Amino acid sequence: MTEKKAKMTIDKQYKVAEVDPRIYGSFVEHLGRAVYEGIYEPGHPEADKAGFRKDVIKLVKELKVPFIRYPGGNFVSGYNWEDGVGPVEKRPTRLDLAWGTTEPNLIGTNEFMDWAKLVGAEVNMAVNLGTRGIDAARNLVEYCNHPSGSYYSDLRKSHGYKEPHNIKTWCLGNEMDGPWQIGHKTAAEYGRLAAETAKVMKWTDPSIELVACGSSGSAIPTFIDWETTVLDHTYEHVEYISLHSYYGNQENDLSNYLAKSLDMDHFIKTVVAVCDYMKAKKRSKKTIHLSYDEWNVWYHSNEQDKEIERWSKAPHLLEDIYNFEDALLVGCMLITMLKHADRVKIACLAQLVNVIAPIMTDKGGEAWCQTIFYPFMHASIYGRGTVLQSVVSSPKYDSKDFTDVPYLESVSVFNEEAEELTVFAVNRATDSSLDLEADMRSFAGYTVKEHIVLEHDDVKGTNQENRNNVVPHSCGDAHVCDGILKSRLPKLSWNVMRLKKS
Known part of the structure; x- marks a missing residue:
């Protein structure tokens, strides 16, 4: 085993950008048990009066x-x-052609807005540009955002919602480049429809974004040509273009698997270009930012999903059980997006509950945390502030x-107001620890408050049977000596080194 050493320089003057909090977004689609038996299960011991699970x-x-x-995803296109x-x-009750299931429509726009308030989240609403288009989209904006005095705003009020929802961010369809998509379109077809839909949506509410x-993945044959054509039509009408990425370890090659965040990095750089x-080309002063509104590990459930009975209600679809190595890759992906905080302003971990999710539920039973819950939680809590170069x-x-x-x-985030610096780091080495020395002399008086580590002897270890099998601890050895942050990062580990001015 060869000893490995790494060095960093962290200076508070070298800034990338402020972190947009929306980079820690997520996604709830009407798919599998994300909604029904996920966020909503009337009769559950933990259910509130509306049927939402408090756990x-x-x-x-x-x-x-x-x-x-919300509400999709492939689902929204039908x-x-x-x-x-x-x-x-x-x-x-409708047949959902996207996933071959039956949708009872017990939860819809208003109920989901109620739930989002309970968790303290804004909603990023998607409109259907598969089977529908301009008219349905403008009507939904009017229903959600117009105060009163029009047909759809008054319809909302008649449904018990006097105040508008004021949804500020909207998706113009979903993965329209994909042949699997209901209403799949060419780039030119989608670009024209998206531009015209965007115009009337903003005429209805000029405050929305x-x-x-964008492309459904960097391996899609139309990638780059799609972005170029779509932006040629929509550039002056939109603020963001989307990216989607899912990764898996089908080959059981851990070193290669943990490197797949480099593909994400290349995807981001290419779309920015x-x-x-x-x-x-447009001679525009406007900069388009990126919405990485689907990203995660997804491959464990592929075979079992083929056994799902068609037209069933709330089936166990896309229920990946994540292991320790998945948590490491998720950590690498979070770091990658933070490095591009100047352009990645929105990101949605796909998804939130039960469906390729950090949170799982047992029907009538408990809610529990998957391995990927922890790096996401750490980044979301401690990764607020300014990303440093x-x-x-x-x-x-x-x-x-x-x-x-x-x-x-690795990436560092500085919260100047709180006088806190957080260093996120993954050691990809499968065979040895990594000795880290980080020059942080510009942070005079800062000491290590906590060094959180997620590590495990079994890279395939999960929390399915033992909920506390893969969980973080705070026994890392990071410390500051003469302006140098020193730590030995365990092999295959996710690390959160939290420093505060003393």
Whole structure:
């Protein structure tokens, strides 16, 4: 075992950008048990009067999720929003063609807004540009955001919601580049529809911000051409373009798996380049930012999902059980997005409950935390402030798909008001610890308040049977000596080094 050493320089003057809190967003789709038996289970011992599970609400609050995308996802491309408002007993039951299930419409726009308030989150509402378009989108904006005195605002009031919801961020459809999508379109078809829909939505409420659909992944054949064409149509009408990424370890190659955040980094840089090219082409002063509104690990449930009975209600779909190595990759992905805080302003961990999620529920039973819950929670709580441009020197390795993969993946966030500095770090080394020395002399008087570590002897370890199997501890050895932060990062570990001015 070769000893590994890494060095960093952290200076409070070298800033990337303020972290937009929405980077710690998530996603609830009408899919599987995300809504029914997830956030909503009437009759459960923990259910409130509206049927929302209070144990789930508690865990979502622990994650400090400020922003939640809804109601899809593939689901939204076949969704009639009118089915989910008004008296529940009059709502239709529909076939959801996106996932081959049955949707009872017991939860809709208003109920979800109620739930979002309970967890302290804003809602990122998606409109259907698959089977529908301009008219349905403008009507939904009017229903949600117009105070009163019009047909749809008064309809909302008749449903018991006197005050408007004032939803500020809206998605113009979902993954419209994908052949799997209901109403799949070419880039030109989508770009024209998105531009015209954006115009009338903003005419209805000029205060809203809009997200155009980018590519569903960096491996999609139309990637880059899609972004270029869509932005050619929509540039002056939208504020964001979306990115989606899911990763898996199907090959059971851990070193390669943990390097996949480098693919995410390349994806971000490429989309930024396209956005800035279009800015130059349009001779625009406006900068398009990125909404990474679907990201996670997703591969464990692929085979079991093939056994789901078609048209069932709230089936166990996409219920990945995450292990320790998944938590490490999620940590690397969080660090990657923070490094690009100047352009990534929105990110939604897909999803929040039961469906490829950090939170799981047992029907009638408990709610529990998956391994990925912890790095997300740490980043969300401690990763607020300004991302610093750290200079990192780390030994590297090559894997099956990547070269020059640094063993140390790290980012620093400075909360100047609270006088706190947080260093997030992943040691990708499978065989040894990593000795870290970080020059932080510009932070005179700062000492280590806590060094949180997530580590485990079994990379395949989960929390499914033993809820406390893969959990963090605060026994890390980080300390400051003469302006140098020193620590030995355990092999295969997620680390949160919290420093405060003494």
